[in-house]
Amino acid sequence: MRKKLWEASSSIKQKSNLFKFEKFLYKKFNYKISKNYSKLFKWSINNPDLFWSSVWDFTNVKGKKIDKFIHSKEFIKNKFFVKSKLNFAENLLSKNDNSKAITFISENGHREVRSWKKLNSNTSKLIKFFKKNNISEKDRIAAYMINQIETVECFLATSSIGAIWSSCSPDFGTEGLIERFSQIKPKILIITDRYFYNGKEINILERLPLILDKIKSIKYVLIINYPGKKYLKQKKIKGIKFYQLKQINKIKYEEIKFKRFDFDHELAILYSSGTTGKPKCICHRSGGVLLQHLKEHKLHCEVKPGDNVFYFTTCGWMMWNWLLTFLASKASIVLFDGFPMYKKDDLLLKIANHERITLFGVSAKYIDQLRKKNIYIKSKFKLNKLKTICSTGSPLSEDNFQYVYNNIKKNVHLASIAGGTDLVSCFVLGNIYSPVYKGQIQNNGLGMNTDVFSDKGKSLINKKGELVCKSPFPSMPKLFWNDKNNKKYKKAYFKKFKNIWHHGDYAERKKNGGYVIYGRSDATLNPGGVRLGTAEIYSVVEKFKEVKESIVVSQTWDNDVRIILFLVLEIPNSLNNDLIEKLKKTIRSQASPRHVPSKIIEVNDIPRTKNGKIVELAVKNIIEGNKIKNIQALANPNALKQYKNLKQLKT
Numbered sequence: 001m002r003k004k005l006w007e008a009s010s011s012i013k014q015k016s017n018l019f020k021f022e023k024f025l026y027k028k029f030n031y032k033i034s035k036n037y038s039k040l041f042k043w044s045i046n047n048p049d050l051f052w053s054s055v056w057d058f059t060n061v062k063g064k065k066i067d068k069f070i071h072s073k074e075f076i077k078n079k080f081f082v083k084s085k086l087n088f089a090e091n092l093l094s095k096n097d098n099s100k101a102i103t104f105i106s107e108n109g110h111r112e113v114r115s116w117k118k119l120n121s122n123t124s125k126l127i128k129f130f131k132k133n134n135i136s137e138k139d140r141i142a143a144y145m146i147n148q149i150e151t152v153e154c155f156l157a158t159s160s161i162g163a164i165w166s167s168c169s170p171d172f173g174t175e176g177l178i179e180r181f182s183q184i185k186p187k188i189l190i191i192t193d194r195y196f197y198n199g200k201e202i203n204i205l206e207r208l209p210l211i212l213d214k215i216k217s218i219k220y221v222l223i224i225n226y227p228g229k230k231y232l233k234q235k236k237i238k239g240i241k242f243y244q245l246k247q248i249n250k251i252k253y254e255e256i257k258f259k260r261f262d263f264d265h266e267l268a269i270l271y272s273s274g275t276t277g278k279p280k281c282i283c284h285r286s287g288g289v290l291l292q293h294l295k296e297h298k299l300h301c302e303v304k305p306g307d308n309v310f311y312f313t314t315c316g317w318m319m320w321n322w323l324l325t326f327l328a329s330k331a332s333i334v335l336f337d338g339f340p341m342y343k344k345d346d347l348l349l350k351i352a353n354h355e356r357i358t359l360f361g362v363s364a365k366y367i368d369q370l371r372k373k374n375i376y377i378k379s380k381f382k383l384n385k386l387k388t389i390c391s392t393g394s395p396l397s398e399d400n401f402q403y404v405y406n407n408i409k410k411n412v413h414l415a416s417i418a419g420g421t422d423l424v425s426c427f428v429l430g431n432i433y434s435p436v437y438k439g440q441i442q443n444n445g446l447g448m449n450t451d452v453f454s455d456k457g458k459s460l461i462n463k464k465g466e467l468v469c470k471s472p473f474p475s476m477p478k479l480f481w482n483d484k485n486n487k488k489y490k491k492a493y494f495k496k497f498k499n500i501w502h503h504g505d506y507a508e509r510k511k512n513g514g515y516v517i518y519g520r521s522d523a524t525l526n527p528g529g530v531r532l533g534t535a536e537i538y539s540v541v542e543k544f545k546e547v548k549e550s551i552v553v554s555q556t557w558d559n560d561v562r563i564i565l566f567l568v569l570e571i572p573n574s575l576n577n578d579l580i581e582k583l584k585k586t587i588r589s590q591a592s593p594r595h596v597p598s599k600i601i602e603v604n605d606i607p608r609t610k611n612g613k614i615v616e617l618a619v620k621n622i623i624e625g626n627k628i629k630n631i632q633a634l635a636n637p638n639a640l641k642q643y644k645n646l647k648q649l650k651t
Helices: 010-014 017-029 037-046 048-058 088-092 116-132 149-160 174-184 205-214 286-300 318-329 347-354 364-372 398-408 484-494 534-541 577-590 616-623 637-643
Strands: 004-006 100-106 111-115 140-144 164-168 188-192 194-197 200-203 220-224 241-244 266-271 281-285 308-311 332-337 359-363 388-392 413-416 418-420 425-429 450-453 464-469 501-509 515-520 547-557 560-569 599-602
Touching: 004 398, 004 413, 010 017, 017 037, 017 048, 017 286, 037 048, 048 286, 088 149, 088 286, 088 318, 100 116, 100 149, 111 116, 116 149, 140 149, 140 174, 149 164, 149 220, 164 174, 174 205, 174 281, 188 205, 205 220, 266 286, 266 318, 281 286, 286 318, 286 425, 308 318, 308 347, 318 332, 318 359, 332 347, 347 359, 359 364, 364 388, 364 398, 388 398, 398 413, 450 501, 464 515, 484 501, 515 534, 534 547, 534 560, 534 577, 547 616, 577 599, 616 637
Parallel strands: 100 332, 140 164, 140 188, 164 266, 188 220, 220 241, 308 332, 308 359, 359 388, 388 413, 560 599
Antiparallel strands: 100 111, 194 200, 266 281, 418 425, 450 464, 464 501, 501 515, 547 560
């Protein structure tokens, strides 16, 4: 049994949104739960129509609800709330007073605050601007922006008029951006003039001529200045009408009259990482995303009106969309842009303390970096308001679970979460009723019929297998852009198991209902035909202070495969025989003899996606001599060069 690290007090449970929801269900259906999450979860998947209808009512969704559902034997043909109407932005612009809605903070400490009243006003002006330029329902609006308040306002204006939003952050190179936006043919491009990362200023407007040359559908460009900075100069380009945000700010404010659209109306297009081919353009439905987020935020994250929510993200990652929707819960959100450890390793936690953050969200890698740097937060910051810490992006190791409670805050709900761009939400996440166990995600999300399957499609408990979802859910993608007959859609999720969503994570479902994620299933290791998760090796290696980061892949060898471990070491360490033997010995004892790498090799960089995830498949393809299909999807493609034709892998 894994060690129990935390459990909410009876008082916290009694005051929770989850308990209020429990009372709501009892009043409505005479269904008694008695603070039993497992019981509530089973009811939610056995009664999906009643459950999702109850979520709509409990979270006070603004719109016209009609409880009509289409049940189909084919997974993706199921429909939720047919003929229901809502406007996504109307639900996020849930207040219109002078209290704080959004705070922006840059890496160098520049801070701006936007009130709900000003947020409504600015959104109204942008709506007028879009309509003046004949941008309307289902037109695509592309944004090449940093994580600033104005980006949020542009998104709200886009969804207000029923247009379709799509965004990439500036760390996407020009080619990566063109590859994505050229597929969806946007009418307008919203672009920042520059951004800063680790003290370095990068001019983004210099990329415009090539972008506009390659994406002919763009007729208008809206330039937004970096917060606190004057506009950089931009040369005019023939055939393109340029605007600056300061021109739009002069438009007269009028109260927004929200038009309500179908539940399945297109909201936004998000992109797959594109590391195994051209990025897939995943189009999401407004009602499904809204309902999922409200459920997760209120029932799983326990966010309440007036809370301050922070998630470290860029607007090129799905967590940005997830963060914005906290506005629908009448919470305030905090945006950060830049390097998270600029001049100070604990910069984000300093912000969390100063801004009185109640929910603090970061990647598992960030927590690991804090641990390796021996950052002790408890003595420095009180974090009195902090109730929840969320972690995603990669599996959070047992050591990092322990680190949070030992070094950041003892009395906090550590909610490791896992889902993805594919659903703009989570399959597995936290809840206030259940304990937090070391190294374990607490539970399935309510209404998410998640399971772990063997390769033969058999449900597994306490055994590793494929993470699946057995029943439809509201936030499943509406479609993939330019995907005739849903061919790519079906191939992405339904190729392995008939009519069962195959998510592509290698996972284990525990007897207590918790989950452990071991990494992407296409990156699992199979030496001697035995399937091993890369996370089991990472969890051992990351304990070594000499190791900055690592990547594990398999190499075809002698009619089998062998495990190769690549390391980036902390300065001034170097890879010697003593360290190699120490690593192998520890992996053997803490994982298994099968996990011990055949080769351990030092490198100076590890390839990552734009979202910061390590790319095991790219490295595997390089060392196997295969061509990388879409190198532009990587944040640091040059890192791959050092993996090619390595002498160490010839023997």
